[in-house]
Structures are given as C-alpha cells and as structure tokens.
Amino acid sequence: MKIVIVGGGISGWISALIFSHRQPNHKYVIVESPEIDTIGVGEGTTGLFSDVIDELPDINFVEFLRKTKATPKIGIEFNNWSGQGSSFFNPIDGTPTTNEEFDSFLYYTYTQNPSLDTSSLHGLLKRSNKSPYTIESGRLKDYNTALHLDNKLTVQYLKSKSLKRKNIKHVSDTVYDIERDETGKVKKIICGNHIIEGDIFIDCTGYSRIFSEKSDWVSFKDNLPMNSVTTFTRKHNVSMVTKADKLNLGWCWQIPTQERIGCGYVSCDEWGNNVVDEIKSNYPDAEIVKSFKFDSGKLKKSWNQNVISLGLAYHFLEPLQATNIHLTLVQIDILCQRCIRETKDRTLNPNVISIYNKHIDNLIEDFKNFINIHYSRDSRVTLTDYNKKIISLLKVRGLFFEDLPQLYGCSGIGLWGHTLLGLNHLTKQECHNFLSEMNLYEEVKEISSELQTTLTNTSFLSYKELIKSLSI
Numbered sequence: 001m002k003i004v005i006v007g008g009g010i011s012g013w014i015s016a017l018i019f020s021h022r023q024p025n026h027k028y029v030i031v032e033s034p035e036i037d038t039i040g041v042g043e044g045t046t047g048l049f050s051d052v053i054d055e056l057p058d059i060n061f062v063e064f065l066r067k068t069k070a071t072p073k074i075g076i077e078f079n080n081w082s083g084q085g086s087s088f089f090n091p092i093d094g095t096p097t098t099n100e101e102f103d104s105f106l107y108y109t110y111t112q113n114p115s116l117d118t119s120s121l122h123g124l125l126k127r128s129n130k131s132p133y134t135i136e137s138g139r140l141k142d143y144n145t146a147l148h149l150d151n152k153l154t155v156q157y158l159k160s161k162s163l164k165r166k167n168i169k170h171v172s173d174t175v176y177d178i179e180r181d182e183t184g185k186v187k188k189i190i191c192g193n194h195i196i197e198g199d200i201f202i203d204c205t206g207y208s209r210i211f212s213e214k215s216d217w218v219s220f221k222d223n224l225p226m227n228s229v230t231t232f233t234r235k236h237n238v239s240m241v242t243k244a245d246k247l248n249l250g251w252c253w254q255i256p257t258q259e260r261i262g263c264g265y266v267s268c269d270e271w272g273n274n275v276v277d278e279i280k281s282n283y284p285d286a287e288i289v290k291s292f293k294f295d296s297g298k299l300k301k302s303w304n305q306n307v308i309s310l311g312l313a314y315h316f317l318e319p320l321q322a323t324n325i326h327l328t329l330v331q332i333d334i335l336c337q338r339c340i341r342e343t344k345d346r347t348l349n350p351n352v353i354s355i356y357n358k359h360i361d362n363l364i365e366d367f368k369n370f371i372n373i374h375y376s377r378d379s380r381v382t383l384t385d386y387n388k389k390i391i392s393l394l395k396v397r398g399l400f401f402e403d404l405p406q407l408y409g410c411s412g413i414g415l416w417g418h419t420l421l422g423l424n425h426l427t428k429q430e431c432h433n434f435l436s437e438m439n440l441y442e443e444v445k446e447i448s449s450e451l452q453t454t455l456t457n458t459s460f461l462s463y464k465e466l467i468k469s470l471s472i
C-alpha cells in the first residue's frame with residue numbers, strides 16, 4: 001500500500017519512523033508544508049515516548065538527548081491547585097503498590113506527607129536532586145523515565161532520521177485541495193507542485209485538520225473551558241520536573257530543556273484577558289513567544305474512510321499531563337499491531353475501523369475525565385458526571401485498580417490516585433481508616449525504608465553528571 005502522511009511536526013515524523021519500521025512493506029510519503037512553523041516552545045512526554053525511542057533501531061538514545069537538548073522528566077509538580085500555597089507531586093513511576101488491587105502505599109504516604117513526593121522513587125530523586133539515570137557497563141541506563149522536549153530540535157532530529165529511510169519519500173509542499181471518490185474516500189491531494197495519490201492518508205496537520213469538516217468536531221468546552229494559550233520562555237534553571245502552576249485565568253506549564261524553560265499559560269477567555277500582565281507578574285523574566293486559540297474536543301471519528309487523524313488532528317484536551325504525544329503514540333501502536341495489514345481491503349475492513357475507533361474514543365473520554373478532575377477545586381468548571389461518582393466513591397472507601405477503565409493507553413489508577421489525594425479530596429484520618437479497615441497499615445510502613453535503601457544503594461547521576469555523560 002501507499003500510505004501518505006500529511007503534516008510534519010513531532011506527530012508526522014514520529015509516525016513516519018514508527019510505521020516504516022514496524023510495517024516496512026508499504027511505501028510512505030510524508031508531505032510537509034514549508035509554510036507552517038512549530039507552535040510549542042516545550043513539551044512533556046510520558047514514559048511511552050522513551051520506550052519508542054529505545055525501540056527504533058536507527059536512534060541512539062544518548063545521541064537523541066544530546067541533539068534535542070531533552071531533559072529527564074520524573075513527574076509533575078502541581079502548585080496552587082487546591083488553594084494558594086498548596087503543592088503535590090505526581091511521579092512518572094508511581095508507588096511500589098501502584099499495580100496492586102489497592103494502592104496502599106499512596107494512602108499511607110498521604111497520612112505522613114500530603115505533598116506525596118515520598119510516595120515513589122521518582123519523588124525521592126526529586127528531593128535528592130538526582131536524575132533517573134545510572135551508568136552501567138559504560139552505558140547510560142534509565143529508570144522508568146519520561147522526557148522534556150524542545151519541539152523544534154526534536155522535529156529536526158526525527159526528520160533527519162526519517163529522511164535516511166529507503167521506504168520514506170519526503171515532499172515539501174502545501175496541500176491546497178483534496179479529491180475524493182463517489183464514496184467519500186480520498187483519492188489524491190493536490191499540492192502547489194505535486195499531485196499525490198494514496199491508499200491511506202494519515203492526517204498530522206494539527207489544528208488545521210485539513211481532511212475534516214467543522215461538523216465533525218465534538219467540543220468538550222462544557223467540562224474543559226480553557227481555550228487560549230500564550231507561550232513564553234524563561235532562563236534555564238536545572239530541573240527534571242514539569243511544573244503546573246494554577247493561576248487566576250487558568251494554569252501555566254514550565255518545561256525545562258537543557259538550554260531554557262519552555263512555558264505556556266493556558267487560560268479561559270471568559271475568566272479574563274490580562275494574560276500577559278499575569279505572566280509578567282508571576283514570571284518577571286518571561287519572554288513572550290506567541291498566542292493562539294483552541295477548542296478542547298475531538299473528531300467524531302479518528303479513522304474515517306481511508307483517513308486516520310493522529311494527535312492534534314484528532315483531538316485536543318489541553319496540555320495537562322502530556323496527553324498529546326502519549327495518545328499519538330498509542331494510536332500508532334494500535335494501528336501497527338492490530339490494523340495495518342498487507343492489503344488495502346484487509347486494512348480498510350469496516351470492522352477493523354470500528355473496533356479501532358471505539359478504543360480510541362474510549363481513551364479520549366478517559367483522558368477528558370482525568371483532565372477535568374484537576375479542576376475539581378475550581379467552582380468555575382463543571383465536573384463530568386463520571387467524576388462526581390469517582391469523588392463520591394473515593395470518600396467512601398478509596399479507589400481500587402478496577403474502578404477505572406482497563407484499556408491500553410489509558411490514564412490509570414496511578415495518575416488518578418496522586419491527583420485526587422494531591423487535591424485533598426481525602427483527609428489524613430480517612431486514609432488511615434481505609435488502611436486500618438483492610439489491615440494494611442503496618443504492612444506498608446516498611447516500604448518507606450525499602451525505597452530509601454534503593455535510592456541510597458543506586459548510583460543515580462546528578463543533572464550535571466548526566467549532561468557530562470552525554471558529551472563523552
């Protein structure tokens with residue numbers, strides 16, 4: 001088959017690399033407009049991104065870190081989300097009991113430390129100013145790590161690797177028209193200097209969503225009212241933690257790369273419009289980059305006929321919890337594993353498309369609820385009915401593993417648990433009661449010393465030692 005990927009950016013180039021590696025018997029064309037610039041100044045990932053980079057045979061992880069100026073991400077520090085001065089840490093790795101039926105150590109940690117930065121090894125690394133990397137047998141090894149990315153440098157690196165693949169053809173041109181057959185399938189795209197036919201078209205055009213109609217969009221603004229982003233940069237400050245600061249009109253992300261901090265103020269127009277003034281007030285060294293509007297939501301279908309919309313071309317929830325790149329990679333993985341086959345007819349089977357769309361739609365609903373729960377202390381935001389039930393259940397007996405959707409790529413109990421407790425939806429006494437009722441209190445006390453022993457006995461690199469190792 002001939003698979004045409006339309007759009008560059010991280011979504012387009014990581015798609016080209018993964019598809020051409022895992023489904024190498026097809027021809028790939030990536031069409032990148034020279035007129036479109038990268039929006040972001042910094043972006044966080046989940047651990048899935050590091051796994052993918054490790055998988056690709058022509059990418060060396062150390063080289064990737066060096067060329068893209070990426071830094072480790074061990075979690076997110078949420079400031080002021082449950083009141084001015086409040087703070088909690090949501091780690092990448094989770095607690096030692098995250099994968100058990102009941103995350104007992106999380107509830108125990110809350111009785112001792114509501115900031116939750118002693119609930120995990122990543123939290124202890126944060127406290128110790130250590131990275132999640134070690135040197136073993138002369139090689140850099142990571143422990144369950146996500147990354148902070150410089151968007152432009154990452155795109156440049158992924159593009160350079162893609163252009164060396166024999167089964168990828170690159171076209172630098174802008175799409176001006178789309179030609180469809182009588183059934184609605186796309187036959188070809190009309191560019192300024194090219195006409196490109198294909199069997200499957202992958203839409204990675206971000207907010208442009210060139211293959212979709214406005215009527216295809218389902219808005220989430222009732223539960224996710226943020227609709228504007230102003231990006232800015234700050235001077236570099238050594239950190240391996242994403243910061244999410246709640247402010248008057250929304251919230252601000254701070255993502256450290258090796259050379260700068262990439263930031264963005266995500267706000268709601270209905271709450272006020274003095275965004276720049278508030279940025280300057282809270283971050284005096286801010287250098288404003290650009291502003292843009294968005295509508296939180298998704299397309300009715302990720303896969304429509306022979307067009308598959310990935311990443312921002314399919315959905316936008318808002319930048320909380322690094323959902324964009326994560327969901328893009330999950331989409332690609334499901335497509336490679338379960339959907340893309342040797343022939344066009346088998347790949348475009350209606351049942352294959354239907355099952356894929358159902359999975360992806362359930363994922364987006366899960367993450368919509370998860371992002372919405374972050375605003376559960378903000379009276380201006382309407383909680384979903386699902387989240388009202390989750391909070392009610394939490395207060396009665398805590399959350400168990402199977403209380404949340406069990407779906408490949410979903411948010412999961414680790415993220416939900418840290419967020420709900422970090423937002424102080426339970427008291428220390430309630431957490432103590434849950435553990436006592438299940439006879440777990442004494443058992444989990446020992447885990448604290450085990451975590452500390454792991455930290456002490458493992459030669460985790462400091463940030464400076466990590467950066468030095470990249471230049472060797």
